[in-house]
Amino acid sequence: MSKGLPKRSEDYSLWYNELVKKADLAENSAVRGCMVIKPYGYSIWEKMQAELDRMFKETGHTNAYFPLFIPKSYLSKEASHVEGFAKECAVVTHYRLKNAEDGSGVIVDPEAKLEEELIVRPTSETVIWSTYKNWIQSYRDLPLLVNQWANVVRWEMRTRLFLRTAEFLWQEGHTAHATAEEAKAETMQMMNVYAQFAEEFMALPVVRGRKSANERFAGADDTLCIEAMMQDGKALQAGTSHFLGQNFAKAFDVKFATKEGGLEYVWGTSWGVSTRLMGALIMAHSDDNGLVLPPKLAPIQVVIIPIYRKDEEFEAISEKANEIMAELRKAGISVKYDHRDTHKPGFKFAEYELKGVPLRIAIGPRDLENGTIEIARRDNLTKSQFELASQPIAEKIGGMLEEIQESIYSKAYKFREEKTTEVNSWEEFKEVLENKGGFVSAHWDGTPETEDKIKELTKATIRCIPLNRKEEAGTCVLTGKPSEGRVYFAKAY
């Protein structure tokens, strides 16, 4: 199965593309830039969704659904917003097909032209704030804490499976508040929810930070983000949470009667993560043999493979396998018994390695005699014999899964730390970025012009101003002008 998977060290980009396809996660469709998320890939996304959805609900949010289409005039109401999205909008102009009169086939009916063009949502601030205008009259209607799971479309020219696709799946939270402070606290809370999800479930350490003005969401006053480090030393923005100020409230005239009897514009936030997280998950942990999945997001946590020559051996092994499965399932562990007789054990081993199943149990006739099983860990490729009498199997496997979850996180954390370098001169900046990659922690004079210049010279952007950075006076690596603290630069996905 893993035959033909390129090595990360030789061609990281090709390795990623091939892995996504060979592990049955996703593939390109006939429509440029739109992907098909295959069942195995989708089952990982479903696990992500379930955890995120739970976390949103625990923080008081409810789900709703808003239209796919946005009237062009709505998108245009917030100036910087339309500026940010205009270049990548899919536009619906007609609503009917008909048979061509010359018999050449089906054509767009020119008579069925829409009066106003509709934009396929690239994000839903405009359509949602136009709705909120009717939902919000008084302070009693606030806060309004709504999330939506949806597909969005951004007509990207260069696409890559999961990382950048014309259509992608995501959730977008849109909240409305009576005060700036509350909205800012919500923005921070949801960034922290994302960080917790990334670290606890994806085993992905992230830097919590703030975007520079250049990298801010189109229409936001402030954008918080979580940034992760991939194995090739490039950064990946894994989630963003925006403080929208009163920008959309003003664009859509959403005011509320205050407790004190006044009338004020509402404060807003929006926040989202997308199927891009799938790309982050794959690129952060996987290896040359295939996927490495953290147990908390693995659709199958344990696979059992029988090793036998004779039918009666198979029967005895199956009996043992069924016992083990029953114990594991009782403990909430997902397990599959792969007893296909059309494939050899070696083939199956490679297949589950490719698919990133955290633990593989092999049982042969000798194991039955000895009361043992062989357990192989996917993350570090180690094998061990386990004596069934020594400990309840569910306890053993449960413990190993926890260990793997932690171990994957630690490895990624260590890697990220190694790939984070403080530099103090422009020469050093370029040298580290060129030869080592990763996060380059450097002083910056705080101007968009310097940021642009650095991007032009090195392709690196400011990934974020870390929230936990020390106050530290310094001088900008490029201009030598004064700086209040270090920011993280990196080349990024």
Added chain:
Amino acid sequence: MSKGLPKRSEDYSLWYNELVKKADLAENSAVRGCMVIKPYGYSIWEKMQAELDRMFKETGHTNAYFPLFIPKSYLSKEASHVEGFAKECAVVTHYRLKNAEDGSGVIVDPEAKLEEELIVRPTSETVIWSTYKNWIQSYRDLPLLVNQWANVVRWEMRTRLFLRTAEFLWQEGHTAHATAEEAKAETMQMMNVYAQFAEEFMALPVVRGRKSANERFAGADDTLCIEAMMQDGKALQAGTSHFLGQNFAKAFDVKFATKEGGLEYVWGTSWGVSTRLMGALIMAHSDDNGLVLPPKLAPIQVVIIPIYRKDEEFEAISEKANEIMAELRKAGISVKYDHRDTHKPGFKFAEYELKGVPLRIAIGPRDLENGTIEIARRDNLTKSQFELASQPIAEKIGGMLEEIQESIYSKAYKFREEKTTEVNSWEEFKEVLENKGGFVSAHWDGTPETEDKIKELTKATIRCIPLNRKEEAGTCVLTGKPSEGRVYFAKAY
């Protein structure tokens, strides 16, 4: 709250529209025909999704995701399919906006015209079968059992919230099989899954049947369906399951190597239910006071309302309420304690009636003294005193919720039976349809021409040929020609 809800008997249609809005289920958006599903409405849809998704997985299906856009040429590959959907297709023709040179605002960039127009999926058979071509080579790849939760767009001219909207949410199952028999069995299985869901969770009795050729899905060889009866005597198609034969396999050249070494076209099915089910749920059970929700789909099953004048009464009541909530939650019952001091009990009673909460508990100072609570049932509007010492509260409430679920079903079943009439002449047919409505069970000569004629004369269509109909020779009510059995006619949503 329920002020202004029209009576069903006076204007059923207006009653429905108002109820959907006032109970916070959905509303129209700025885009013609596209709705906003509000948080309360969406939370009911989420409960439906969860149960259906579980049932799909239990029958071996997995979820995946396919592109929103379909190249126009794909849609055209299956002749009757494009015929069926061409008139209601939203068409994407451009992929960019720009600022107008005359400063008049944002316009569609004429230079960003797509080479081939893209259709916003009205259903996904074409894009999915074009993908299946790559997934299916051999009998070993079959059956392929995939479902998708998605939004689809059909540019309907007359829309109504939930019942007929330009965009709606649904699931669409698409399966591929080695034999016609297997595909037919799948078609039947999924129709039965829908029927079970409708009856067990929605408390909605349905007729399992087969569509006549006229009403068949565009591209199917056979369409099975479940049909429900609304309170105004109109039928509602609640779910369909299609046997696609080899039509899409032929259109997209999907062949498989058989076990015997041959090469054959694959057999297909597709099946779906949508947010239309929300409309069915509302129209089947609700009354002039508002929603009536079956407990199994109610986002809140029990609401507790304190009745008090003094603060110390409120404290004592709250203590009791918290005790009861803890017990109910332990038993998996969802419960809300509405202790808002901004609204009076009477207002709250009306609000939860409007929202269809199955059980309402009221606790006052007298109740505390007597060790009682008042329990009100939403479905039949009865109230009773319950002595807390007489039975564990979770057992009592759990039992009542079950009773309500059954009672709502029985009522709808009885109504459906009353509204089902056998007729044996054209006069009788017209008379029943006109004055009584409901299902009219009549002999039909089996021709599309007669069906068309009847529709033209009465607006009634064949809802289905019931699967459990008796073999019964007769003569067509309209033409007098021979008939093999009765079919169900009705006016329908």
